[in-house]
Amino acid sequence: MQSPTSVQPAETLFRRDKNRHRTPEQVDAALRAELERLTEEDAHVWTAPNYNRREFVHSFFQYPAMMVPVVQKRLIETIKNCKPEIERMLDPFMGSSTSIVAAMQCGLHCTGQDINPLAVLLSRVKCGPYNHVAFGKDAGHVLAAAKADVSIELTITFSNWRKWFREDVAIDLSRLVRAIRSVKRLDARRLMWITLAETVRLTSNDRTSTFKLHARPIDEIEERFVSPINTFERLIRKNIEDIKLQARSLTHLDYLSKGRYTREVHLMLQNSGQEVFQPVINGVAQKYDLLVSSSPYGDNQTTVPYGQHAFLALQWIDLEDIDHSVDGSVRRTANEIDRRSLGGSLQDAKQEELAALFDRTPTLSRIAATLKMHHPDKVKKVVSFVRDFDRALDKAVAAMASNGYFIWTMGNRHVGGMEIENDKILIELMQAKDCILVTRAKREILNKRMAQRNDSTVTMSMEDILIFRKTTE
Numbered sequence: 001m002q003s004p005t006s007v008q009p010a011e012t013l014f015r016r017d018k019n020r021h022r023t024p025e026q027v028d029a030a031l032r033a034e035l036e037r038l039t040e041e042d043a044h045v046w047t048a049p050n051y052n053r054r055e056f057v058h059s060f061f062q063y064p065a066m067m068v069p070v071v072q073k074r075l076i077e078t079i080k081n082c083k084p085e086i087e088r089m090l091d092p093f094m095g096s097s098t099s100i101v102a103a104m105q106c107g108l109h110c111t112g113q114d115i116n117p118l119a120v121l122l123s124r125v126k127c128g129p130y131n132h133v134a135f136g137k138d139a140g141h142v143l144a145a146a147k148a149d150v151s152i153e154l155t156i157t158f159s160n161w162r163k164w165f166r167e168d169v170a171i172d173l174s175r176l177v178r179a180i181r182s183v184k185r186l187d188a189r190r191l192m193w194i195t196l197a198e199t200v201r202l203t204s205n206d207r208t209s210t211f212k213l214h215a216r217p218i219d220e221i222e223e224r225f226v227s228p229i230n231t232f233e234r235l236i237r238k239n240i241e242d243i244k245l246q247a248r249s250l251t252h253l254d255y256l257s258k259g260r261y262t263r264e265v266h267l268m269l270q271n272s273g274q275e276v277f278q279p280v281i282n283g284v285a286q287k288y289d290l291l292v293s294s295s296p297y298g299d300n301q302t303t304v305p306y307g308q309h310a311f312l313a314l315q316w317i318d319l320e321d322i323d324h325s326v327d328g329s330v331r332r333t334a335n336e337i338d339r340r341s342l343g344g345s346l347q348d349a350k351q352e353e354l355a356a357l358f359d360r361t362p363t364l365s366r367i368a369a370t371l372k373m374h375h376p377d378k379v380k381k382v383v384s385f386v387r388d389f390d391r392a393l394d395k396a397v398a399a400m401a402s403n404g405y406f407i408w409t410m411g412n413r414h415v416g417g418m419e420i421e422n423d424k425i426l427i428e429l430m431q432a433k434d435c436i437l438v439t440r441a442k443r444e445i446l447n448k449r450m451a452q453r454n455d456s457t458v459t460m461s462m463e464d465i466l467i468f469r470k471t472t473e
């Protein structure tokens with residue numbers, strides 16, 4: 001662990017009088033000292049190798065690049081101990097909502113955004129309401145209806161479905177879809193849809209070993225024994241049990257009333273490069289005191305194809321049940337969501353915009369110049385990603401309160417054999433937006449699965465936890 005500036009005796013200061021007003025610099029110092037203490041006490045504190053990453057609601061769907069729940073919770077608790085006034089947290093790249101669920105366990109108002117409709121559906125189910133009794137009844141109804149259904153009519157229309165689904169599997173999935181559609185309550189239907197998404201993942205012809213779509217060999221497809229209705233039955237029972245346990249833990253913390261989280265949770269289908277949602281209370285747009293996130297580390301195609309991983313599941317789900325703003329074009333091709341995500345579009349940036357970007361981040365400027373010499377074809381992708389990320393950072397920083405904190409988990413990657421130092425780039429971009437680096441810690445990545453394309457392999461074995469503070473209004 002490194003501290004960019006020397007550690008003040010903040011902990012002692014802190015302990016003397018917990019409630020006295022602390023200056024932002026004192027909070028910074030306390031935070032540095034606390035992170036250092038935690039790392040010294042346990043070298044694996046930010047890796048948490050023995051922790052169950054799929055505990056409770058975290059097992060609903062295997063979303064790529066999930067953060068470690070216990071690590072996110074510890075980070076939020078640590079920062080909240082140093083600055084108890086923190087109330088409102090934002091994750092502009094919420095993915096499967098690991099950070100949001102952790103923030104709920106700390107009693108914060110939460111906002112999460114993601115461009116991937118499947119991430120939004122998953123988050124909306126994970127964050128409640130948790131009506132396990134009603135869900136149990138609806139699940140019984142869905143299973144009975146699907147098992148009684150003798151229709152062989154398919155509910156999907158996409159052209160090459162036969163590549164991805166055996167006919168008997170497609171018929172079973174269609175029966176489940178019809179049964180789910182008959183459920184009255186939207187929150188129950190959402191739970192059924194996310195359970196169906198995991199059922200699709202496990203029963204389609206796609207290999208489960210990578211996040212990129214990759215069909216199994218024909219003979220394996222034909223010989224495989226899969227039953228979507230049985231798989232769905234097993235998953236829905238477990239999911240409802242997990243909802244019950246999640247609800248119990250939040251009730252125990254006094255953050256749940258009648259199955260609902262007692263603070264605000266806003267989960268938005270939103271491109272964070274375009275807008276960051278701010279709830280309005282009494283006519284005033286609320287700013288965030290804390291941002292906890294892990295963004296993509298490069299364009300989705302050469303890092304983690306979040307959109308592609310959602311493609312098959314989204315063919316089966318009624319999109320209007322996810323959000324009124326989702327339109328069918330997101331499932332037109334397997335690459336559509338990835339194309340809309342950070343770094344997905346290679347549209348030329350204006351010369352002045354690029355020059356200003358290189359000014360803000362000399363590291364990117366140096367990387368782009370070197371890549372241009374050896375791999376000119378790769379420059380645009382690397383630069384487009386940082387340009388999009390920078391735009392998203394602008395929106396996020398604007399939505400933060402003065403002296404608000406950011407906890408970014410970031411990893412470097414390699415393109416054309418060259419290290420893309422995302423940590424340095426992020427620090428430079430944040431500093432250009434008047435956000436200072438308060439402290440940082442390293443964490444080992446134990447099981448992140450990455451795409452391997454040509455020599456754009458993502459080699460991530462370490463990530464950085466970078467904590468910043470916004471110094472302006």
Ligand SMILES: C[S@@+](CC[C@H](N)C(=O)[O-])C[C@H]1O[C@@H](n2cnc3c(N)ncnc32)[C@H](O)[C@@H]1O
Nearest residue numbers: 067093094095098099114115271272294341342
């Ligand atoms: C590493 S994951 C997020 C993990 C998450 N922070 C957590 O706590 O588990 C990155 C997410 O960024 C999303 N994403 C990519 N581009 C985006 C954009 N322009 N706007 C919003 N979300 C985006 C991806 O869909 C993906 O879900």
